[in-house]
Amino acid sequence: MPVVLYSPGANASRAYGTGVVEELASRGYAVVTVDHPYDAAVVEFPGGRVEAGAELTDFAKAVDVRVADVRFVLDSLPSLEEKLPGRNGKPLFDLARIGMFGHSLGGAATSSAMYADPRIKAGLGLDGAVFGKVAQSGLDRPYMVVDTDGKGGMATNPTLRTFWDGLRGWRLNVTLKGAAHNSFGDDVLLIPMSAEPLGLGKEQLEEVVGTIPAERALAFQRAYPPAFFEQHLRGRPQALLRGPSAAFPEVSYRR
Numbered sequence: 001m002p003v004v005l006y007s008p009g010a011n012a013s014r015a016y017g018t019g020v021v022e023e024l025a026s027r028g029y030a031v032v033t034v035d036h037p038y039d040a041a042v043v044e045f046p047g048g049r050v051e052a053g054a055e056l057t058d059f060a061k062a063v064d065v066r067v068a069d070v071r072f073v074l075d076s077l078p079s080l081e082e083k084l085p086g087r088n089g090k091p092l093f094d095l096a097r098i099g100m101f102g103h104s105l106g107g108a109a110t111s112s113a114m115y116a117d118p119r120i121k122a123g124l125g126l127d128g129a130v131f132g133k134v135a136q137s138g139l140d141r142p143y144m145v146v147d148t149d150g151k152g153g154m155a156t157n158p159t160l161r162t163f164w165d166g167l168r169g170w171r172l173n174v175t176l177k178g179a180a181h182n183s184f185g186d187d188v189l190l191i192p193m194s195a196e197p198l199g200l201g202k203e204q205l206e207e208v209v210g211t212i213p214a215e216r217a218l219a220f221q222r223a224y225p226p227a228f229f230e231q232h233l234r235g236r237p238q239a240l241l242r243g244p245s246a247a248f249p250e251v252s253y254r255r
Contacts, residue, residue, distance in 0.1 A: 002097035002233040005073065005113075005120075006033045007066060007106030008185070011053050013041045016185045017103065020221040027226055029233075030093050034073055036066050039105075059105060060131045066109035067116050074098070074119055097121060097233045101225055103184045104128055111163065114139055122232035124225055126184040127152055130163040138166020142232040144241075145173040146224070148210070150180055154254070170232070172241060173254040176220055180210035188217040216250060223248070 004024055008014050014033035021031045037043045037051055039062055044050050056062050081093050099122040102110045107128015114120045115134035122142040129152060145164060147153035154160055154173055164173060176183065182191060188209050191198075195205050210217075227238040239245070243253055 001028050001030050001092060002094050003030045003032060004229055005070060005100040006031060007102035007109040009104030009106055010056050011039065011041055016187060019186050019218055020225055023222040023226055029229065032073060034069060036069050062105060063108045063112050063131045067113045070109065070113040071117055074117065099123065099229050099233050101126065102128060104181065114141060124228050127181050130159050135159050135163050138163060138168055140168045142170040143167050144228050147175050148179045148181065149175060152181060175252045176212065177250045177252065178210050178212035179217060180208055182208045183210045183212055183217045184221065189214045212250060220248065
């Protein structure tokens with residue numbers, strides 16, 4: 001089965017992407033979610049040692065560390081597979097078909113990991129920034145930029161535009177109208193549920209998760225990343241990636 005790696009946002013947990021990860025797994029992908037030690041909210045190591053993350057200040061350095069994490073994970077996949085039950089001696093992971101996606105800093109880690117490691121054949125960034133050499137050099141493999149109308153989107157982020165202009169393979173930019181930075185991942189559902197105990201008013205809440213209804217944001221997550229990987233890891237063309245869809249009127253397209 002094809003392999004997809006997931007990298008969460010800064011100081012977040014891999015668990016925050018459970019909705020989209022479950023969707024990909026249900027479609028027959030081996031999804032490997034990565035917690036980045038000392039960046040992630042908390043990581044428990046084998047043996048029970050627990051390390052909490054520190055507030056990040058140098059995001060470019062954090063991306064470099066994440067890239068090293070991702071390459072370690074890729075190197076570990078063959079030995080990990082050997083430990084899985086039910087293989088009957090047959091390979092489960094198709095290591096010739098590896099993709100990656102991430103949210104926010106995880107999106108930055110995705111583009112930089114693709115630049116550093118050709119084993120990653122296709123990547124998708126969910127409202128992610130871009131750091132390092134890949135920002136100027138671009139990529140020659142399929143990449144999908146998902147952004148919002150907010151401060152980190154294509155319209156207002158010159159580094160992201162430079163990266164976009166340097167994409168030489170298949171590319172697509174979709175903007176989710178009404179979304180904000182935390183509309184991608186389980187936060188779009190969890191944060192509104194916690195708004196009252198957190199003391200978040202309507203304006204503060206909209207700044208975090210936007211005005212898009214949670215069910216629409218979740219529907220986007222369950223449709224677009226799987227469509228991207230179906231097309232670029234399995235070679236199955238997806239109508240959803242060709243242009244506007246009546247099922248998703250809140251999505252605009254740019255090539």
